Amino acid sequence: MLAQFPRMGSQGDGAQIHKIDRQALQSLNSLWHTVPHCFYRAAMLRPIVFLFISNLFMTFAWYGHLKNLKGASVWIAILVSWSIAFFEYCFQVPANRWGEQYFSLPQLKVMQEVITMIVFAGFSVWYMKVPVTRNYFFAAMLLAGAAYLIFHDNSRPQA
Template identity: 65%
Template sequence: MTQSLVPISLLVLSNVFMTFAWYGHLKSFKESALWVAILVSWGIAFFEYVLQVPANRIGYNHFTLPQLKIMQEVITMVVFAGFSVLYMKQSLKLDFLWAGLCLIGAVYFIFRSP
């Protein structure tokens, strides 16, 4: 694995934890007390930060700060789309595709100049 793929991989894993921390309770803990959902979400978010902080530290050696941010947003949308379909059983609408194309445009513009 090349050094530039390490932060990307860590960001993907971080986003999986983040997405479950933010939205997983809507399915898994909807009958639980709010404080239970909050504590479980905080516990999951801990692992997000364990991965996200090193991802950004390592990534900053290979990418600019704006490049890291745009990568994070694209990864977030891809992970969220998978989470929505696979875990929450939601269908993706055409507007999600248009939003994704806008993000691809953002990637192009942020990476096109050195």
């Protein structure tokens, strides 16, 4: 039996004994200690997801006009790009604020650059129809090396 609790409105003298299985309590206790860890991991992913979304807007703002607005004046391209960049910042600012809780500033910056390379590669191939070259791949590998180095630096200052 897991637990015996008095029924609401029972006519007892209030001295009923509550019996709780010790093993059930230990299971609940171990579950309780894993929940915050899961939420911590999920919360760490939120800035990364927001940085990906931000980079989609940023990449379109920076390069989309080269395909869509070739015949438009430069001022139209600027206004359209700024309009798109507004949405980039709507995701980028919260991403960095949340990310600062889990990552150092250099880690955030290098993560941003890695995400930018990934998003740009997809944008380049699928939207602009420009293939990714061997040199782009090697540059991405160098950036992956930078990410390795920055994420293995354990000298994060404590706030």
